[in-house]
Amino acid sequence: MSTTTAAAALVLDDVTLTYPDGDRRLTALDAVSLTVPPGSLTAVVGPSGSGKSSLLAVAATLMRPDSGRVTVAGRETTGMSEKERAALRRERVGIVFQQANLLPSLTAEEQLLAVEHLRGGSVRAARARAAELLESVGLDEAKRRRRPHQLSGGERQRVNIARALFGGPSVLLVDEPTSALDHERGARVMDLLAAVTRQHGTATVLVTHDRALLGRADRVVTMTDGRLG
Ligand SMILES: Nc1ncnc2c1ncn2[C@@H]1O[C@H](COP(=O)(O)OP(=O)(O)OP(=O)(O)O)[C@@H](O)[C@H]1O
Numbered sequence: 188m189s190t191t192t193a194a195a196a197l198v199l200d201d202v203t204l205t206y207p208d209g210d211r212r213l214t215a216l217d218a219v220s221l222t223v224p225p226g227s228l229t230a231v232v233g234p235s236g237s238g239k240s241s242l243l244a245v246a247a248t249l250m251r252p253d254s255g256r257v258t259v260a261g262r263e264t265t266g267m268s269e270k271e272r273a274a275l276r277r278e279r280v281g282i283v284f285q286q287a288n289l290l291p292s293l294t295a296e297e298q299l300l301a302v303e304h305l306r307g308g309s310v311r312a313a314r315a316r317a318a319e320l321l322e323s324v325g326l327d328e329a330k331r332r333r334r335p336h337q338l339s340g341g342e343r344q345r346v347n348i349a350r351a352l353f354g355g356p357s358v359l360l361v362d363e364p365t366s367a368l369d370h371e372r373g374a375r376v377m378d379l380l381a382a383v384t385r386q387h388g389t390a391t392v393l394v395t396h397d398r399a400l401l402g403r404a405d406r407v408v409t410m411t412d413g414r415l416g
Pocket residue numbers: 206207213214215233234235236237238239240241242
């Protein structure tokens with residue numbers, strides 16, 4: 188294994204993924220290889236249906252590829268049981284989807300504490316860290332006590348990012364984080380993602396349609412018909 192691979196937080200090596208398509212199979216990822224070092228942001232662009240979401244699902248270990256290897260934080264995942272993969276996901280992978288998917292009845296701070304509760308950790312001890320993380324993404328004390336419907340779209344996305352970072356992930360996977368935001372708010376969320384990538388040292392992969400935001404990425408790759416260029 189090369190030194191680049193050893194140092195990378197996320198490695199996809201020759202990954203192929205197919206879906207059932209009538210009596211044939213549709214190839215969504217075709218021998219895709221991607222290495223993402225810690226503290227760097229890779230943006231994935233490409234036409235609709237080219238395989239971008241499939242790439243994130245495989246990197247998140249939510250889907251198992253037909254062939255190839257997916258290594259997260261130095262651990263090869265394709266040979267693991269579902270239980271092991273779920274544990275690795277909880278400990279090492281942060282996921283930010285398009286819609287913030289926040290729980291409507293919880294305040295911003297409680298969204299993060301719920302993660303700790305699910306992990307079986309101490310909610311009391313986690314409170315200070317939740318406040319600190321929310322502060323670092325730009326939510327002051329009053330906003331930390333608001334429920335999702337009392338926050339703007341950009342603020343909800345910030346809570347979503349803070350929640351994904353809460354467990355201290357090695358890999359941060361982000362799907363169209365700015366699609367519900369106007370250009371300026373979208374640009375600020377991208378600045379934030381670039382900043383947290385450096386601060387938290389995550390290997391970040393971000394899918395976006397907004398080419399104006401690509402200047403914040405360390406690397407831009409293009410998906411075409413399941414192939415990475
Ligand atoms: N569960 C599924 N079953 C069958 N085919 C699927 C499934 N999910 C995705 N596909 C197909 O796999 C290909 C890649 O889809 P994917 O969602 O990864 O593309 P994408 O680049 O994320 O698209 P978009 O930009 O529109 O979100 C497409 O042809 C899609 O129709």
